[in-house]
Amino acid sequence: MIQTVKARAFTITVLTMAVLVAVGIYLSFIAPKQLEMGLSVDHAYTSVDEMKKAADLIVEGTALSQKTVDYEGVLFTTSVLQVDQVLKGKLKEKEIAVLETGGFDGKNHLTMEENRVMDPSRRYILFLEKYKGPVAKDAYVITGAYQGKFAVDGHRVEAPKQVSPKIETIDSKQALIQHISK
Structure with missing residues (x-):
């Protein structure tokens, strides 16, 4: 019984870690990001x-x-x-x-x-x-x-x-x- 619970916990932990790594890779390297162009306006309107x-x-x-x-x-x-x-x-x-x-x-x-x-x-x-x-x-x-x-x-x-x-x-x-x- 304890061995079965440990095996399932291990499997769930490994799968969870794999999903987290995959999401991290996607967000870090694949997903579109918002990048600032480094340009600014020449006049800031106040009204x-x-x-x-x-x-x-x-x-x-x-x-x-x-x-x-x-x-x-x-x-x-x-x-x-x-x-x-x-x-x-x-x-x-x-x-x-x-x-x-x-x-x-x-x-x-x-x-x-x-x-x-x-x-x-x-x-x-x-x-x-x-x-x-x-x-x-x-x-x-x-x-x-x-x-x-x-x-x-x-x-x-x-x-x-x-x-x-x-x-x-x-x-x-x-x-x-x-x-x-x-």
Whole structure:
């Protein structure tokens, strides 16, 4: 009886250790990780009003698809955004391209100050400026690199990471739209 219990305990211990080692290997070497790109913004916005003034366009919409490109050693992601509502500016198109620094390189999520690029099929309120540069044509960039990107979940919004406390505390869609409407 005691021998059977010891044998089962030994077997369970060995199997548990094997599973833990396998999980550790997966998490350490195989699973995608979030890696910081080492870039920072040149201007930290302190309020929604400040971002609103800098933005050419403020929209609410859903990210549909993404294309990632390496330009001179830096990863960029262009997302197609289906625009449902224009909160500032004028827009004829229902879909626009939004260029962000970072993305998924096939192995890791490259981020800027802990902020990942938009997730396809997720809704956002974006403060946008027209992009001028060699990486993409007819595209917009997010005001403050990532600071003007609010993920929408029903009536709630999630402010980006590493923003000013005034912006970080906005957690409802209604409150954000009220700030924009001022």
